[in-house]
Amino acid sequence: MEHSERSFDSLNESIHSLVGLNTHLTCNWVDSVRGIIKALQPQPSVGEQQELQDDNKAYENSNNEDSGVAISKIKGELQVLDACIKKLNVQRRQVLNEFLDLKGSIRVFCRIRPFSIASQKSVEALGSNEVHINLAENKSKIYSFDKVFHPSSSQGEVFSEIEPIIKSSLDGYNACIFAYGQTGTGKTFTMEGTEEFPGVVPRAIEALFKHAADSNHAFLFSFSMLEIYMGYLKDLLIPNSQTTKPIFPLPPCLSIQTHPNGEIEIENLVTIQVNDLNKAMRLYKLGCGFRSTASTNSNRTSSRSHCMIRISISSFSTSERRRLTNKLWMIDLGGSERVLKTKALGRRFEEGKAINLSLSSLGDVIHALQSKKRHIPYRNSKLTQVLKDSLGDDSKTLMLVHVSPCEEDLCETLCTLNFATRAKRVQLRNEESTELKAEKEVALNNLLQKVKQIEYNHNDVTQEIKKLNEKLGKLTVVSPSSTEFVDLSDVCIEGLGSNMRFLKNSVISTPLADFPRFMKPTACSRSKSGNAGVEIQALKSRTSLPPRKGIGSSHRAESVAFPIEGTSECYSESSVSRTSCLVGPTTKFSADNETEFSEDTSDSDIKVAVFAKQDLSKRDSIHKKFNLRLSKKNHANTTERVSTQNHSKVDNWLQLHKCASNINMFTHKNKRIVAIPIPENKSRVRGRIVKDLHDEKVPGKGLRKRNVNHRDAKSADMENHLSSKLEAEVNVSNAYPAWNIDEITINAYQVLDSTTEVSERGNFSGPADLNDPELIMPGIAYQGRYYISSSNVNSLSIGLIESPSSSKKISNNEEMLEREESNLENIQVSGCVTAGIKPCHFELRSPSALSICKANQMDYYPVPKSRDSTRTGGFLNLLKPKVHILYSSVLVALGFASLGLGHDFFYALTL
Ligand SMILES: Nc1ncnc2c1ncn2[C@@H]1O[C@H](COP(=O)(O)OP(=O)(O)OP(=O)(O)O)[C@@H](O)[C@H]1O
Numbered sequence: 001m002e003h004s005e006r007s008f009d010s011l012n013e014s015i016h017s018l019v020g021l022n023t024h025l026t027c028n029w030v031d032s033v034r035g036i037i038k039a040l041q042p043q044p045s046v047g048e049q050q051e052l053q054d055d056n057k058a059y060e061n062s063n064n065e066d067s068g069v070a071i072s073k074i075k076g077e078l079q080v081l082d083a084c085i086k087k088l089n090v091q092r093r094q095v096l097n098e099f100l101d102l103k104g105s106i107r108v109f110c111r112i113r114p115f116s117i118a119s120q121k122s123v124e125a126l127g128s129n130e131v132h133i134n135l136a137e138n139k140s141k142i143y144s145f146d147k148v149f150h151p152s153s154s155q156g157e158v159f160s161e162i163e164p165i166i167k168s169s170l171d172g173y174n175a176c177i178f179a180y181g182q183t184g185t186g187k188t189f190t191m192e193g194t195e196e197f198p199g200v201v202p203r204a205i206e207a208l209f210k211h212a213a214d215s216n217h218a219f220l221f222s223f224s225m226l227e228i229y230m231g232y233l234k235d236l237l238i239p240n241s242q243t244t245k246p247i248f249p250l251p252p253c254l255s256i257q258t259h260p261n262g263e264i265e266i267e268n269l270v271t272i273q274v275n276d277l278n279k280a281m282r283l284y285k286l287g288c289g290f291r292s293t294a295s296t297n298s299n300r301t302s303s304r305s306h307c308m309i310r311i312s313i314s315s316f317s318t319s320e321r322r323r324l325t326n327k328l329w330m331i332d333l334g335g336s337e338r339v340l341k342t343k344a345l346g347r348r349f350e351e352g353k354a355i356n357l358s359l360s361s362l363g364d365v366i367h368a369l370q371s372k373k374r375h376i377p378y379r380n381s382k383l384t385q386v387l388k389d390s391l392g393d394d395s396k397t398l399m400l401v402h403v404s405p406c407e408e409d410l411c412e413t414l415c416t417l418n419f420a421t422r423a424k425r426v427q428l429r430n431e432e433s434t435e436l437k438a439e440k441e442v443a444l445n446n447l448l449q450k451v452k453q454i455e456y457n458h459n460d461v462t463q464e465i466k467k468l469n470e471k472l473g474k475l476t477v478v479s480p481s482s483t484e485f486v487d488l489s490d491v492c493i494e495g496l497g498s499n500m501r502f503l504k505n506s507v508i509s510t511p512l513a514d515f516p517r518f519m520k521p522t523a524c525s526r527s528k529s530g531n532a533g534v535e536i537q538a539l540k541s542r543t544s545l546p547p548r549k550g551i552g553s554s555h556r557a558e559s560v561a562f563p564i565e566g567t568s569e570c571y572s573e574s575s576v577s578r579t580s581c582l583v584g585p586t587t588k589f590s591a592d593n594e595t596e597f598s599e600d601t602s603d604s605d606i607k608v609a610v611f612a613k614q615d616l617s618k619r620d621s622i623h624k625k626f627n628l629r630l631s632k633k634n635h636a637n638t639t640e641r642v643s644t645q646n647h648s649k650v651d652n653w654l655q656l657h658k659c660a661s662n663i664n665m666f667t668h669k670n671k672r673i674v675a676i677p678i679p680e681n682k683s684r685v686r687g688r689i690v691k692d693l694h695d696e697k698v699p700g701k702g703l704r705k706r707n708v709n710h711r712d713a714k715s716a717d718m719e720n721h722l723s724s725k726l727e728a729e730v731n732v733s734n735a736y737p738a739w740n741i742d743e744i745t746i747n748a749y750q751v752l753d754s755t756t757e758v759s760e761r762g763n764f765s766g767p768a769d770l771n772d773p774e775l776i777m778p779g780i781a782y783q784g785r786y787y788i789s790s791s792n793v794n795s796l797s798i799g800l801i802e803s804p805s806s807s808k809k810i811s812n813n814e815e816m817l818e819r820e821e822s823n824l825e826n827i828q829v830s831g832c833v834t835a836g837i838k839p840c841h842f843e844l845r846s847p848s849a850l851s852i853c854k855a856n857q858m859d860y861y862p863v864p865k866s867r868d869s870t871r872t873g874g875f876l877n878l879l880k881p882k883v884h885i886l887y888s889s890v891l892v893a894l895g896f897a898s899l900g901l902g903h904d905f906f907y908a909l910t911l
Pocket of ligand 1: 181182183185187189190302335402
């Protein structure tokens with residue numbers, strides 16, 4: 001009370017201050033206001049306070065009880081609804097499957113390209129199922145298809161017919177969508193489309209993400225893209241030689257492997273997990289950019305290969321899916337063409353031949369499948385080998401046949417329709433009775449209605465579940481959805497594991513001896529293509545591997561996938577060497593080291609990889625390292641983290657391509673030489689960063705240091721890169737006498753791969769191989785012969801180190817010193833490299849990098865550069881004063897002639 005009285009005493013003062021009369025608000029003022037407010041509230045007595053606390057407790061308890069009941073009630077309802085959803089999913093899958101089966105497991109659609117006015121029309125669509133062909137004046141033929149698209153049909157209409165197959169693929173069925181047809185009839189337009197009219201592939205990707213989001217299951221999509229060009233598989237997510245700036249070393253070749261359970265995997269194919277539509281689209285565009293296309297007589301941008309997009313879908317609700325992981329293939333086949341008509345020559349001719357051959361093999365396979373033949377000739381082409389597990393009874397196949405309406409293409413149109421006839425027993429109009437047709441139509445309609453009804457119910461139930469989850473979220477601190485997530489996280493672990501089934505399967509111990517000899521390897525298959533760079537690594541590492549006999553138990557793996565440090569989460573099936581070249585020196589794996597191949601070259605395309613136990617554990621640990629295990633706790637966060645991880649990884653992959661596009665490549669005598677860009681502002685020298693030295697004047701020495709920019713490096717490399725065995729003899733001599741060289745260093749570099757060079761260049765600038773004392777030459781050594789013999793060396797650099805007076809280190813593989821122009825001609829370093837039995841000699845104008853790049857380039861000799869150029873430089877220097885005198889004399893003569901000034905004046909000018 002006393003307190004309140006005191007407060008009231010100061011009320012007057014406080015009110016003054018409140019209305020602004022008191023300009024300085026002091027602590028006292030604040031206290032007094034607080035006191036007034038407190039005093040105005042009636043203070044409960046001790047008894048009252050106790051009562052209030054009891055009331056609160058009781059209220060809280062009753063509240064807790066109520067909410068507890070409500071929560072358990074909602075949970076019960078959720079369980080019922082969940083069961084209902086599962087039931088609906090199963091029903092939908094069954095009905096959709098029935099519907100697709102009735103339509104035929106191999107369905108053929110026909111799309112007629114818009115008519116060009118210049119020619120006569122001979123092909124027309126009749127209704128939505130028939131194509132009418134005018135053969136001659138009184139002759140015509142009608143073909144029936146599952147669906148015929150008129151020339152005016154939109155991309156959306158086409159896709160709406162394809163969408164059930166996309167849905168079916170989410171149910172775990174393997175599916176193949178082909179675009180087949182004569183060249184220039186619109187296959188690429190249908191599949192890829194344009195910005196304005198997106199085709200089947202972008203729409204399918206979008207639909208996959210949409211349906212996956214609508215469903216209550218977690219899906220995992222992995223994206224791969226390859227092409228079959230002239231019978232060779234090429235990864236379209238890796239730049240290749242067809243594109244302007246390929247990476248180096250060449251990516252390892254792709255090979256087709258058959259799992260004992262019949263599944264097909266493509267070894268070394270880059271597979272990237274995509275969690276988001278945009279990223280998937282970006283990858284798709286990236287792949288499209290690397291396709292082999294060329295201008296032909298029939299099409300300005302003719303696809304010269306089969307382009308194959310594979311989306312692997314994994315989901316974790318095992319009971320409702322046909323498979324845990326299934327594949328959706330979308331294939332833009334190369335255009336069939338009559339070589340005589342297209343008048344293709346040379347390479348175009350070969351490409352056309354290869355395309356026609358593989359198309360014919362595809363026709364054979366589909367025909368054999370349709371006729372239920374015992375032997376299906378999958379092995380006749382790479383295309384059918386790759387699709388072996390996705391073509392067949394248990395898969396959905398859709399052939400989108402494209403025809404031209406023009407009369408001049410009639411012959412090709414008939415060929416295309418004959419192909420379609422083989423693919424599906426396309427009946428001529430009268431062969432199928434109208435009654436039968438009508439019955440089928442009714443049945444199809446009924447099934448379609450059923451599917452729609454089920455989907456409608458499904459949506460209702462999903463909405464209900466969402467509402468209940470929201471309610472539950474409000475009632476509980478720990479969101480009920482997190483419990484859902486916990487379940488999901490379990491599934492995720494299972495699913496991820498299953499997606500990477502190779503790891504699980506790999507646990508099945510299979511003694512090496514169990515494999516027949518023909519499954520083993522081959523020097524030939526290894527050296528087949530693209531593995532030259534890897535080969536060195538393989539050879540090197542082989543020494544460190546335990547002898548083969550010692551491998552007691554090894555593990556069979558159909559494919560191996562693991563995420564790569566610092567790059568995309570790319571599941572490169574067995575693509576260990578490829579990925580290591582993307583990652584850097586720390587992640588060194590080589591498939592070749594770890595894989596047993598077949599020795600039968602004819603069987604080298606289909607092989608079973610056998611991995612050593614220790615390697616699997618290595619990969620396993622990588623899986624762990626990269627958080628592929630999701631913890632139950634904080635799953636919501638984890639999911640988010642995983643998804644952002646994936647996103648960033650796709651970004652990394654795309655980023656990597658940007659880097660790769662900066663890698664320049666040029667050829668000399670059919671050998672590939674790579675010049676890798678050096679960052680302009682800084683470069684690493686022996687582990688420390690050296691600032692840009694461009695045009696920096698070194699006091700007192702008259703020297704200019706500069707970083708070798710990319711162009712310089714390129715030209716220098718071009719001229720100085722030598723072939724070699726990994727044995728080199730270097731003779732450094734004739735150094736410029738005025739340059740007090742104290743030390744000559746010869747550094748051997750172990751260039752692992754292009755990425756290593758790009759990112760870790762500095763780390764390799766030390767004397768690399770490093771235990772060899774001959775590699776570093778201390779003391780004065782103007783001349784000498786040094787022998788470098790090491791299997792680990794694939795790049796050398798000569799460096800000259802100045803006397804302690806200047807104590808400037810002036811060389812590095814990346815950093816060259818050049819004299820002032822006037823001195824350039826005097827600096828010479830000559831080297832001699834023994835390449836096999838043929839020694840070759842070269843000279844460098846400056847003490848720049850001398851690189852010996854790559855093995856297996858025995859016949860590659862340097863272009864002598866320096867002698868000519870230095871001579872030219874020296875000659876010019878000699879000429880200079882004479883030219884000057886000549887010039888002055890002319891001036892003098894002109895002066896006399898025109899101005900008539902005195903002789904002495906002009907003479908002085910010449911001095
Ligand atoms: N339905 C269509 N609507 C509009 N333009 C089309 C349609 N079909 C094809 N075209 C156009 O015809 C040209 C050739 O098409 P496209 O390149 O897709 O043929 P293709 O069958 O893939 O040929 P190739 O087998 O030689 O690769 C393109 O310019 C394309 O835009």
